[in-house]
Amino acid sequence: MALSTYIPYHHLLFLFLIFLHAQPCPAAGGSWSVLLPSIGISAMHMQLLPNDRVVMYDRTDIGTSNISLPEGKCRPNSTDCSAHSVEYDVASNSIRPLMVLTNVWCSSGTLMRDGSLVQTGGFDDGYRVVRTYKSCDTCDWQEKPNGLSKSRWYASNHLLPDGRQIIIGGRKAFNYEFYPKMSTSESTPSLPFLVETNDPQAENNLYPFVFLFPDGNLFIFANNRAILFDYSKNLVLKTYPTMPGGQPRSYPSTGSAVLLPLRIKGETVNEVEVLVCGGAPKGAFANANKGIFDGALDTCGRIKISDPNPQWFMETMPLARVMGDMLLLPNGHVLIINGASAGVAGWELGRNPVLSPVAYRPDNQVGSRFEVQNPSTIPRVYHSTTVLLRDGRVLVGGSNPHDKYEFSNVLYPTELSLETFSPSYLDSNSSGLRPKIILPVTNSRIRYGKQLVVVFNVSGVVDLSSVSVTMVAPSFNTHSFSMNQRLLVLDGGAASKIIGRSRYQVVVRAPPSGNIAPAGNYLMFVVHKEIPSPGIWVQMQ
Known part of the structure; x- marks a missing residue:
């Protein structure tokens, strides 16, 4: 199955952006390589599988993609015979198209203990669907209608110690549920924290940042606040201080977050820290919809959530960033990559791509933790993705700020390419x-x-x-x-x-x-x- 040979034209735009947004300090390291000029889809979602393949998918209601389904297959009751999901084989640098039936737009998922990706929710006919992908040379998506109790669009998932996953929130979903279900009558407990953090003008509590605390409870961050939550008892155990400045950090004022490396000592982890970086200021969503693109936030908040009296410690990034991804590297450093320096997440609402990743070294002294890395030439703005590969490279794909595939006469064309960033440890x-x-x-x-x-x-x-x-x-x-x-x-x-x-x-x-x-x-x-x-x-x- 041959991929389309069409490559979006934006060479001159890249050069202009690099010149316009010169970095405030010299780049330190790392290198970029384009793996494939087109994978046929824009990778909105991405998961590395334990056979070194990566499953990626995009919306199903976006019109035809640039890669056909195999053997002349078409979507049921449709003239769309293109694929909206693909599997990328790292070893052979090749793509295989997959068939996904219901709309996976802005969905969520978890790699389960058996190595299958169990993906939940989406939009419209996909709101309550659970889809499973178990990789093999001929495998495809399996879909379970009404696998969820509630509609899940912009939710966050986490694998739990009992082998299930928890699905938290989503648009107009101030509750959580589990999958697989223990029974057909399993309840969907409410989570008032999601109501409290919901901004009526911009929401700013979608795709909440969720981390499993080493005692089995969950740290949940939405908007500008966080709680420690006992999901089994539906009980808030601790409310953390509001992040200094009170600026929103979750979708659509999209920052990012990581649980910093957990250093195991004996039977426990003594210190547990969370780092939240970037985002967009209050009012930025409303302004962007009026054509006013506020500058992104350049701050990170770091909090030791294991302390009896935890407090945020604020740091300043060398580059302001909204819609950036934060990825843990094997050596414990954090890579901040992708995104823009103005606007918010949403169709046509971001401006000024940030082409240079930043490395954050959490064990360094304050003032020497951030280091700007060498830039890409490909803007990765709204709907871009990244995962760590087994060889230590960082896979980067996606970027489509339009409600269809647009390759010309737009500021940031739909991006179908796949590239890697190799951190300096691979020099x-x-x-x-x-x-x-x-x-x-x-x-x-x-x-x-x-x-x-x-x-x-x-x-x-x-x-x-x-x-x-x-x-x-x-x-x-x-x-x-x-x-x-x-x-x-x-x-x-x-x-x-x-x-x-x-x-x-x-x-x-x-x-x-x-x-x-x-x-x-x-x-x-x-x-x-x-x-x-x-x-x-x-x-x-």
């Missing part, structure tokens, strides 16, 4: 420091709390005291939030030399419980002097 001059995992082998099963011997090679000079082992949960990314994203730094001692000139081992302990690491698939990395190995897939159980 060739670091190859001698880069580990390669020998044991455990890929797809090994890791049991909670058990001792784990990790054997690895390093060709160059090794600092045995600077070796750590991390595990990263592959996230579901859409609308500037990576659901289920978490990075664990395993408890263990310094590495030691074992056999030959370049073979070493480090003994660590697997995560102690499903509250810290819900059972399922993780990418495991050995990190040496902040240079990660290629990852291997492991199954936490």
Whole structure:
């Protein structure tokens, strides 16, 4: 099946934007590479699967895409014979079209413990649909109508320790539910916090930022506030202070957020921190709809949510950003990528793409945490996506601020390309420091709390005291939030030399419980002097 050879024309616009939005400080590192000039769709949603394939999809009501369904298939009762979902194979750099029937626009999802993507909600005929994709060479989407109790559009999901996922909020949905259901009569509890954070003019509480706290409860952030929530008892355990300045950070004033790396010590994690960056000021949504594009926020708020009396600590980014994505890298750094420097999320409502990613090093001293990276030439604004790949590269796709596919006579054309950003740890001059995992082998099963011997090679000079082992949960990314994203730094001692000139081992302990690491698939990395190995897939159980 050949892809369309049409490549959107915006070369001169890119050069103009790079000149117009010169960076305030020199770029530090990283490199970009276009993988495919067109995957046929604009990737609005993205999930890495444990076979190194990435499933992506867009709206189904957008008209024909630039890639056909196989074997002359067409959507039922439609003349649309194009695909609105694809599977990208990282190893072969190739695309396979998939058939999705109901509208997945602005939906959510979770990679379940069996390696299948269970995706929920969407728009119109997709409001209450649950769709499952289990990857294989001939697999396709399976859809379950009325799998949800309520309509879910712009909701957030999280994998729970019991193996289910929780689906929180959505447009006009001030409640939550679980999937799979324990019974047909399972209730849909209300969540007043979502009412309290709902701005009647702009909502600003959609796609809330949700993280599993190591005690099994949920940290939920919407608009400019957060709670610690016991979902099993429908009980707010703690209300956190409003973020200083009171500016909205969630959709459509879209900032992003991460749970900073969890450093396991024995049976627990002593410190748990959340970082929220970017967004758009109050009133920006109304202004953008009038053609007035307010500058994005340039602040991040960091809060130690495990403290008895937690307080926000504010930092200033080198580049203001709305609709940016925050991604945990294997070495514990945070990459802030994609987005714009003015406006808000929505059709035609963003301006001035931010082409340079920023690296944030959470363990550095205040004032030396941010570092601007080398820019792309492709604007990634509304409906852009990103995920971490097993080899440490960052996959970037999407960007379509229009309600159809528009390739000409628009400020930011629909983007069908797929590219990667390679952080500086992948530079060739670091190859001698880069580990390669020998044991455990890929797809090994890791049991909670058990001792784990990790054997690895390093060709160059090794600092045995600077070796750590991390595990990263592959996230579901859409609308500037990576659901289920978490990075664990395993408890263990310094590495030691074992056999030959370049073979070493480090003994660590697997995560102690499903509250810290819900059972399922993780990418495991050995990190040496902040240079990660290629990852291997492991199954936490």
